[in-house]
Amino acid sequence: MEANWKQILGWIRTSEGGNDDDPDDAGGRTSRGITQREYNAYCEMAGLPQGDVWKAPDQVVDDIYHRSYWMPYGPVLPGGVDYVFVDECVNAGPGEAAYLLQEALIKLGFNLGPTGADRHIGMLTSAALMKADPAKLAVMMSQVRIGIYKAIEARIPRDRKFDRGWMNRVQFCEKNALTLVPKHG
Secondary structure (H helix, E strand, O other), rough: OOHHHHHHHHHHHHHHHOOEEEEOOOOOEEEEEEEEHHHHHHHHHOEEEEEEEEHOHHHHHHHHHHHHOOOOOOHHHHOOHHHHHHHHHHOOHHHHHHHHHHHHHHOOOOOOOOOOOOOOOOOOHHHHHHHOOOOHHHHHHHHHHHHHHHHHHOOOHHHHHHHHHHHHHHHHHHHHHHOOOOOOO
16 A cells, blocks of 8 residues: 555664674675665666665665565555565565465465465455455464464574564564554444
């Protein structure tokens, strides 16, 4: 829901924090959740000089979030679902966010056809979204997200060090997402 963008951006910026260059983080050198590679590509596309992502202007960081993670789905997703989806886009990529959304819809009983969670938000996913209760879907997305993170930790033991942060992020995201769900009288 477009009206939620600025609030969601603020929450994501809170979750992402400042600068990081953890050798165990697959994202590598990041600032406010934006990787050095993303920043370089943005600068190239915008005709800006490349530099250290840690010194990237806030306006550029926010534009990368809007272009890469909010668009095209954020404005059309139901309130609450939009935040969980975009937060997962930032944390794991848009394909993983689509998978998360679809897995949650399936767990809520929606039939997405023979391919199931195919990481493509097409007609079947969109039709299910129209019928789904946004609060229940946001909560289910959080539950699926926890399951995904636990599976990653089982496969990649070094990622266990990120567990507490991931779980805190899921809780923060779910709590705030539920404040964005429209109240029906």
